[in-house]
Amino acid sequence: MEYSDILFEKENGIAIITINRPKVLNSFRRQTVEELIMAFEAAGQDPNIGVILLTGTGDRAFCVGGDVKEWGPSGYDGSSWIDIGLPVVRLQELIRSVPKPVIAVVNGYAIGGGHVLQVVCDLAISSENAIFGQAGPKVGSFDAGYGTAYLARLVGERKAREIWMLCRQYTAEEALQMGLINKIVESSALMDEARKWANEILRLSPSALKMIKASFNADTDHIHGLTKLAFGALNFFYATPESNEGHQAFIEKRSPDFSEFRDRGENL
Numbered sequence: 001m002e003y004s005d006i007l008f009e010k011e012n013g014i015a016i017i018t019i020n021r022p023k024v025l026n027s028f029r030r031q032t033v034e035e036l037i038m039a040f041e042a043a044g045q046d047p048n049i050g051v052i053l054l055t056g057t058g059d060r061a062f063c064v065g066g067d068v069k070e071w072g073p074s075g076y077d078g079s080s081w082i083d084i085g086l087p088v089v090r091l092q093e094l095i096r097s098v099p100k101p102v103i104a105v106v107n108g109y110a111i112g113g114g115h116v117l118q119v120v121c122d123l124a125i126s127s128e129n130a131i132f133g134q135a136g137p138k139v140g141s142f143d144a145g146y147g148t149a150y151l152a153r154l155v156g157e158r159k160a161r162e163i164w165m166l167c168r169q170y171t172a173e174e175a176l177q178m179g180l181i182n183k184i185v186e187s188s189a190l191m192d193e194a195r196k197w198a199n200e201i202l203r204l205s206p207s208a209l210k211m212i213k214a215s216f217n218a219d220t221d222h223i224h225g226l227t228k229l230a231f232g233a234l235n236f237f238y239a240t241p242e243s244n245e246g247h248q249a250f251i252e253k254r255s256p257d258f259s260e261f262r263d264r265g266e267n268l
């Protein structure tokens, strides 16, 4: 299988999936998400693989979410009024349902949909220079469901609401304190540390780990329904002037002005 937007390597029981678009800080377009889905399916179905690492090329970014420059007036390439053009719901669900531990190896910015990808992984190890945060409300988007409700499971409701309602950026140390990640290491040691964790996992019973993962997931699987609902709403939101103002402002490198879109409270 030839990939253009990702790298997919296998070494001694470990699958390493790398988002490979460093010029745009490893943001994803439709092709990227489709390739990630194929790689996770392949790793999930390969009996020689016991653990999956997800990372990004370079030392600037893990992934900064949707590629805002590939975003047309109503969505991404190939989109229609019912299909936003990015099968992110399927990708998030697959990371959760693949019957092997998935470790996010966060080597820089984990922002927007990239942040949600690290949230849905089973474990997360980051470099000391990693930066975490949400960005959707700045650019007229939202990656809700697992991105909100499951995030709250990790860091608590207050912190999760702060992350989304202020769109601040957090250091690796802050991410560790709030329970967003498992460990921080020096940038140069990041992949070695990830391999060390993976090799520890490879010594354990695969079936026991599969059942453990399924049982952790069972407690939050209902969030899948929220995710589908949220992405359905996002489909419609994308075609609005409010959403367009957010992404156009990013492209024009200016601050968005959302003031005319404030809610009148008609549905209070």
Ligand SMILES: CC(C)(COP(=O)(O)OP(=O)(O)OC[C@H]1O[C@@H](n2cnc3c(N)ncnc32)[C@H](O)[C@@H]1OP(=O)(O)O)[C@@H](O)C(=O)NCCC(=O)NCCSC(=O)c1cc(O)c2ccccc2c1O
Binding pocket: 023, 024, 025, 027, 064, 065, 066, 067, 068, 069, 084, 086, 088, 109, 111, 112, 113, 114, 135, 136, 139, 141, 142, 143, 234, 250
């Ligand atoms: C991440 C940053 C804070 C980094 O800032 P910094 O100043 O260090 O770097 P630059 O801003 O100069 O960026 C370098 C270079 O990369 C380009 N770039 C950065 N982010 C993106 C992006 N998301 N898409 C495309 N290109 C990007 C940037 O323009 C620069 O290129 P130049 O040619 O100008 O040199 C900062 O870059 C930043 O805030 N980035 C935006 C983060 C963002 O808004 N992400 C998208 C949020 S929405 C989202 O993630 C999302 C998720 C989903 O799951 C979806 C599902 C379905 C539909 C839509 C979804 C969706 O929109």
